[in-house]
Amino acid sequence: AQSVTQLDSQVPVFEEAPVELRCNYSSSVSVYLFWYVQYPNQGLQLLLKYLSGSTLVKGINGFEAEFNKSQTSFHLRKPSVHISDTAEYFCAVSATGAGSYQLTFGKGTKLSVIP
Amino acid sequence: NAGVTQTPKFRILKIGQSMTLQCTQDMNHNYMYWYRQDPGMGLKLIYYSVGAGITDKGEVPNGYNVSRSTTEDFPLRLELAAPSQTSVYFCASSSRDRLNPLHFGNGTRLTVT
Numbered sequence: 001a002q003s004v005t006q007l008d009s010q011v012p013v014f015e016e017a018p019v020e021l022r023c024n025y026s027s028s029v030s031v032y033l034f035w036y037v038q039y040p041n042q043g044l045q046l047l048l049k050y051l052s053g054s055t056l057v058k059g060i061n062g063f064e065a066e067f068n069k070s071q072t073s074f075h076l077r078k079p080s081v082h083i084s085d086t087a088e089y090f091c092a093v094s095a096t097g098a099g100s101y102q103l104t105f106g107k108g109t110k111l112s113v114i115p
Numbered sequence: 116n117a118g119v120t121q122t123p124k125f126r127i128l129k130i131g132q133s134m135t136l137q138c139t140q141d142m143n144h145n146y147m148y149w150y151r152q153d154p155g156m157g158l159k160l161i162y163y164s165v166g167a168g169i170t171d172k173g174e175v176p177n178g179y180n181v182s183r184s185t186t187e188d189f190p191l192r193l194e195l196a197a198p199s200q201t202s203v204y205f206c207a208s209s210s211r212d213r214l215n216p217l218h219f220g221n222g223t224r225l226t227v228t
Contacts, residue, residue: 043205044217
């Protein structure tokens, strides 16, 4: 089974400052990794995903994440945040094997961008 | 372009009542999912389906049932509502399992009292 730990439940940051949202995973098999974002009163939408290849993954809205297999981490970063980035961010993991249909989500990190 | 549509948006149930949460998608996606979201707990998978006529349990299936008679629809049934089922329920779909983006509906907020 896989599990995800998001190390911060809330992250306040000033507008135009950089931000890092931390995610660690646990798995005995190879994994795929994802970051989803949830804006208030909406469903989740995909920010980016790591399936294979380059460990630095770029997503929408200027976000990027780096897969670090040795540290079992997949931290999300943005060099300069905007007010519109205020949302809850979820890290998710899935085993790579055929027949593995489930995404396991972390508990979420609420990002608050302060004007 | 509706995407994934969930109804109702809100519902209050008494303990022991039953209800069906509706979910329909117009993207011809084979894969559909039901999640519940509790504050500070992330999302937990209840049931999923890989195509019409095929469903399987997720992480927290107890107290729920699903059916998938068409590609478009994936209703979630609560037979005997309990306070522990108070939650926000999300339906999602994808074209090719979890490797492609999951498209989520806007959720159904359910309160059981």
